Structure formats: C-alpha cells, structure tokens
Amino acid sequence: xxxxxxxxxxxxxxxxxxxxxxxxxxxxxxxxxxxxxxxxxxxxxxxxxxxxxxxxxxxxxxxxxxxxxxxxxxxxxxxxxxxxxxxxxxxxxxxxxxxxxxxxxxxxxxxxxxxxxxxxxxxxxxxxxxxxxxxxxxxxxxxxxxxxxxxxxxxxxxxxxxxx
Amino acid sequence: xxxxxxxxxxxxxxxxxxxxxxxxxxxxxxxxxxxxxxxxxxxxxxxxxxxxxxxxxxxxxxxxxxxxxxxxxxxxxxxxxxxxxxxxxxxxxxxxxxxxxxxxxxxxxxxxxxxxxxxxxxxxxxxxxxxxxxxxxx
Numbered sequence: 001x002x003x004x005x006x007x008x009x010x011x012x013x014x015x016x017x018x019x020x021x022x023x024x025x026x027x028x029x030x031x032x033x034x035x036x037x038x039x040x041x042x043x044x045x046x047x048x049x050x051x052x053x054x055x056x057x058x059x060x061x062x063x064x065x066x067x068x069x070x071x072x073x074x075x076x077x078x079x080x081x082x083x084x085x086x087x088x089x090x091x092x093x094x095x096x097x098x099x100x101x102x103x104x105x106x107x108x109x110x111x112x113x114x115x116x117x118x119x120x121x122x123x124x125x126x127x128x129x130x131x132x133x134x135x136x137x138x139x140x141x142x143x144x145x146x147x148x149x150x151x152x153x154x155x156x157x158x159x160x161x162x163x164x
Numbered sequence: 165x166x167x168x169x170x171x172x173x174x175x176x177x178x179x180x181x182x183x184x185x186x187x188x189x190x191x192x193x194x195x196x197x198x199x200x201x202x203x204x205x206x207x208x209x210x211x212x213x214x215x216x217x218x219x220x221x222x223x224x225x226x227x228x229x230x231x232x233x234x235x236x237x238x239x240x241x242x243x244x245x246x247x248x249x250x251x252x253x254x255x256x257x258x259x260x261x262x263x264x265x266x267x268x269x270x271x272x273x274x275x276x277x278x279x280x281x282x283x284x285x286x287x288x289x290x291x292x293x294x295x296x297x298x299x300x301x302x
Contacts, residue, residue: 039245039247039248039250040245040248040250041250064247065225065227065247066247066276066280067275067276067277067279067280068276069275069276126249127249128247128248128249129247129248129249131248132248132249132250135249
C-alpha cells in the first residue's frame with residue numbers, strides 16, 4: 001500500500017534537490033559568460049522571468065548605474081538565451097526602483113530564500129550588495145548554493161550560526 | 165571516411181583565424197597613436213600623461229570617480245569592481261598577458277569606462293597615452 005507514496009517521493013526528490021543548484025544552461029552563447037560575467041557573477045537565467053530579462057536587455061547602456069552596452073548581434077543572442085531559459089511566476093513581479101530594470105534580488109523567490117538573513121548583513125562592506133552571491137555562497141561560480149557551503153561575512157559558517 | 169576532409173580543413177584554417185585576431189599591446193599603441201596623429205599632427209604617446217589620466221579624479225560619477233576606483237592605484241595589481249566587488253585582473257600586460265591583445269575588447273572597455281568615469285568617450289590620444297602607461301612606457 002505504501003508503494004505509491006514511496007514512488008511519488010522518488011519522483012519529487014530530484015526536483016527538490018535542485019533548489020540549491022543554479023547552473024548556467026549548456027546552450028549559453030559564449031558571449032554570455034564573457035559579457036555578463038565581466039562585472040559580476042553571470043547570473044543564472046532562471047532567477048528572473050522572461051519579461052524581466054527583456055527589460056534588462058533593452059537598457060544595457062543604463063544598467064543599474066553602470067554601462068554594459070553591447071553590439072546588437074551579441075545583445076540579441078544573449079537576450080534569446082536568457083528569455084528561453086527564464087524562470088516563471090516565482091521570479092516575476094519584482095518591485096522596480098526608478099529608472100532601473102528589475103532586480104533578481106527583489107523577487108518573491110529571492111526574498112523567501114533569504115528571509116532568515118539579518119537585514120544589516122546585506123550592507124556589510126564585504127558583501128556590498130545582495131547580488132554579490134559569492135560573498136556568502138562560496139561555490140556560487142560553480143552554480144552551487146548548498147547551505148553547508150555558506151560562509152557569512154563574519155567568517156562563520158551559516159550552519160554553525162543556526163546552532164547557537 | 166566521408167567526414168575526414170572537414171576536420172583537416174578546420175586544422176588548416178584555425179591557426180589562420182587565430183592569427184587574424186591576435187594583436188600585441190604594441191600593435192594597439194601603434195594604432196591609437198596613428199589615429200591620434202591624424203587628428204593632431206606630431207602626436208607622440210606619453211606614459212606620463214597616461215599615468216596622470218589614470219590617477220585623475222574626474223568626479224563625474226560619485227561611485228566611480230576615477231579609473232583607480234576599480235583598477236587600484238597600481239595597474240599591475242588586481243582590482244575590484246566598486247559596486248559589485250567582483251575581482252578584476254590587473255590591467256598591465258606585464259601582470260596579465262591577456263590585456264591589450266584584442267582591439268575590439270579594449271575599445272569596448274574604453275567606451276564603457278570612459279563614458280562612466282570621464283563623462284565622454286576617450287580620445288585616441290588619451291587611449292594611446294593610457295596604453296603607453298600600462299605597458300610601462302615602451
């Protein structure tokens with residue numbers, strides 16, 4: 001009688017395990033890592049919805065206070081890739097700051113995943129910005145966000161902190 | 165065996181393609197200098213002027229007032245992006261041989277960084293001076 005449940009668990013497990021893995025899909029154009037990874041981590045496309053990525057890509061020369069302008073061909077190739085691999089409802093509806101494209105660190109998903117992180121930690125000089133994933137997720141560049149790899153700016157592991 | 169000619173073709177063509185793109189910092193310096201001379205007769209690049217430009221606080225952008233904001237006071241040292249904190253490899257070819265070996269890449273970053281720091285495009289003369297400075301005045 002238990003078999004159906006067990007079976008269901010096996011089906012769900014691989015999906016659940018992926019919550020701490022956010023990799024760049026293999027069909028990324030070579031320009032994606034080179035261009036979108038030059039000033040910050042090349043963010044995984046699943047972190048923003050298609051509408052959000054289109055907004056980001058239409059104003060690259062006015063990019064959160066920086067200039068990330070690209071030639072048309074490269075811009076188009078990257079936009080197509082981002083839109084094709086965009087996330088869904090969970091990562092849409094980020095509130096917009098004036099004149100800025102949407103931030104993937106303002107989506108309901110990002111807020112929920114980080115609700116236990118104290119607000120002042122985001123301003124720590126070693127972090128500077130929530131978008132600096134690698135400041136805490138030591139293996140972010142490899143797409144890994146496992147809890148036991150998290151080291152907070154004070155040098156302590158997140159898991160040890162929780163035990164206090 | 166029908167596919168054999170293709171790999172052979174690639175092997176023959178690949179080195180040619182690479183040689184078209186490969187440039188040296190000296191090539192870039194020569195190119196920018198020639199461009200500057202066309203605008204200003206008798207121009208010669210100056211590492212000293214390049215150093216002054218590199219160290220100058222333009223103050224156009226509050227967050228990025230100078231080239232040194234991200235590239236540090238010494239172009240042979242690794243820097244950090246002021247806003248995102250991402251490490252940036254040294255600008256000096258002596259410390260990072262990839263630098264100034266691709267004209268399109270150098271132009272793209274001069275374009276972005278000059279606009280946000282200086283508030284306008286850099287002139288060919290400024291670029292020539294800059295390359296003379298980071299390559300150690302040669």
